[in-house]
Amino acid sequence: MRRNAARLLVIVPALLLALASLSAAPQKPTFSTRVEAVRVDVLVTENGQPIRDLRPADFEVRDNGIVQQIDLASFEYIPLNVVLAFDASDSVTGERLEHLRTAGFGLLDGLLPQDRAALITFNHVLSLGSLLTGSLDAVRQALRAITPGGGTALYDATYAGLVLGESDAGRTLLLLFTDGTDTSSYLARETVLNIAQRTEVVVYAVAAGNPTAFEKDIVKQTGGARIRVEATADLPKVFAGILQEFRERYVLSYSPRGVASGGWHQIDVRVKGRRVVVKARAGYQR
Amino acid sequence: MVRSVGWALLPPFLAAIFVAPPAFAQGRLSTLEVKPAPSPFISPRSVTSPGWRSPAPVSPARFRVWVSAVYQHQPGEADEPSRPIWSWSQTDLASVLATLDGIRAALSSGAAVGVVHVGQWTTTVAQLHEVLALTPAETLSGDISRLLKRGAILHTDIAVAASNAERQPDFAAMLSLPSLHFGMAMELVDALRLRPGAADQDTGPASWRNAPDTPFIRAWYLATAAFLQSQYEIIGTPGFIDRGLLLFPGEPRLLLMAGGVCELLASPRVQEGHDVDRSAASIDTRDGNLRKAESFYRQALKRDAALVEARVRLGRVLGLKGQHKKALAELQAARADDADQAVRYFRLLFVGDEQAALGHEAAARQAYGDALHLYPGAQSAHLAMSSFERRFGIREAAASSIRDLLQTTAASAPDPWAEYYAAGDGRRAQQLLDGLREPFRRRR
16 A cells, blocks of 8 residues: 555656646657556547536546546646548549648647647558658648558558557547558558557547448547548548547546556546546557 | 350350459459369359350451451550450450351361351351461361460450559540450350360360360460459459369469468458448458468468468468467478568568567567568568567557658568569469460561
C-alpha cells in the first residue's frame, strides 16, 4: 500500500508535468506511458451530445474487472497530434480527390496553434506527406501534391500512422480515409490490430463505401469511430465533426493495481449513476 | 445427338465460357475456383452448357477476313490487320470454330477433288486449300496446325490488349471481352490435338498429351496462365491452370502458379473485398485456400524438390496457419542461392517473420536486416522490421523504421512484395508471351 502510494505520487506529477510541457515545448516529447500509467481517451455522450462536466469521481474504470483509482480525468485542452492517413489509390481521383483535399484543408484550419499534424498517403506504397509538425502549411502543401494511382495498402498505412502518432507527445488522432479494401499490404490485419492494442492512438476511420471488418475492428480496439460517407462531398463536414468530437473527449489516467502486469487487459469505463454512452478503447496489451 | 460440326471444335468448355457472365471484364469473382488436379470442373464430357446451341458456320467472306487477320497479324502488336475482328461477338467467334471444324472434316475425308459442304458453303477441297493459304506440304497432309497456332496467338494478343485496355474506355469500347478471345484461343490450341484422320471423339487427355504440338500447347497454357496471374485475375486464372493441369498433370510450374492463386484468394483483397459475394461465388475461406495452397506447393515439390520458390511459399503458408516451427524448417531448407533475387528476398522476410513469431529476436532482426541489404529501402522489410520492434516494445526503433520507410518511393526502392501474388512464371508473363510469339513473328 505504501509502495503504491509512492508510485502514484511519481506517476501523477509525471503526467501533469508532461501535459504542461506540451504547451511550453511541443517539439520535445516528454510524455511517456512507460511509467506504467494507463491513459484512456474517453468520449461520453447523452442523447448524442457530449457531456462535459464530469470529474474523476464520476468515472469508474475497471482493468480486467478490477476497479482502478483514477488519477486524472482531464477535459482541459491538451494539444493534439492529428495523423492523416489518406487513400491515394487509383480510385481516389477527380472530384473525390478534390473533396478529400478540401476536407483535409478544413481540418487543418480547425487546429489550434499548439496542435500538430502529419500526412501519410497510401496506394500500394506508403508516401510521406509530412511528419508531425506544427507548420501546417507543410501539410497543406503535401495535400495539394497527392497523386493518386495504384493499389491500397490500408493495413500498412494504419500501422505507420499508429507508430508515427505515438512517437510524439500529446493526444493522437489517426484519421484514416479509404474508399476500398486492402489489396497490397505486407502486414497482416492481426499484426496491426495487435499493435493498436499497445498504443494510445485513437483511430477514426472514414470510408467512402462499405467499411471493412478491419475498420470496424481497429476503431473498436482504439475507442474511435467509423463513419461511412455516401458522397465524398460530405467529407469536409465529417472531418470537422471528427475533430470536434475528439476535442470533447476526456483523458483518464490510472496506474493499474491488482492486475497482472503482462498480457491483455480489458478496460471498462462507466459513468456512475448516469445512463450515458461511453466510448473508449477496448483494452491494452502489455 | 450433336453433330460434330461446331461441337468437336466447340467443346463444352468454350460454350461454358461463352454463356458464362463476362465476369472477367467486370472484375467480379466467378464461381470458378482452383481445385487440386484432377478436377471435375474441366472434364470435357462432364460440363454441359445449357442454353448453348451449335452455331452455323460463318460466311465464306467473313471466314476469309478471319484467315487474313490470322496470317497478317504481327504477333505481339495491336495492329491494323487484327483490327477487323477485335469487336467480333461470341457468335462470330463460335461460327469461325464451326467453320474450321467443317473444313477439318472435309479435309480429312480423303476426297482430293469434288464438291464438299461446310454448312451452307459449297466449295471444293482445292478452294479450301487456297482459302486457308496452306503451303504445298500442308496441302498434301491437310495439316492446318499452323493456322490454328497463329489463330491462337492472334486471339491471345487481342485478349491481352483488351485486358490492358480496360482502363482506356475509348480503346476498350472497340474490343470484345478479353474472356471471349482467351476462350477462342484456348479452343484453337485445344484443336491442335485433332489431326487429320483422328476420330472426332478423340478428346481424352491422353491423346492431348501425345499430340505433336505438345510443346506449343504447354507453352501456351503456361504463358496465358502466367499473364492472367500477373494481372491478379482470379476469375480466369484458376480455369486456365486447372485445364493446363489436366493436360499436363503434375507440371510443377503450373502447380506453383496454382498455389499462388490460392494465396491470393486467401488474401484480404479477396476475403474482405467489398464487391465480392464470397458465398454466392463459392470462394473458399481464407483457411480453405491456405490449405489448397499448401497442397499445391507440396505437389510441386514432390515433382521437383529443387523448386525453391514453392518451398519458400510453403513456408509462408504454414506460418499463416500458425505452424511456425514447421514454417521455419521449410524456409531454412529452401536452398535459395540459385533462386532469383525476389525469391531470396521473400525467403529472408518470411524467415524473419517466423523467427519473430518464435520469439527469436536476434535471428529475426538479422533476417530482416539481410532482406533490407538485398533490397535497400524495400517497404515490406521496413514494415516487418518495425512491427517486430514494436511488438517487443522498442518504440523508437519501430518509429525510426517507419520514418526511413516513408523516405522511400516505389522508384527509389523497388519492393518485390508488390508482385508477390504473381507466383513463379506469373512474374515472367511477358517473357513467356514473347517466347510463344517469337517463332511466328515476321522479320522486317
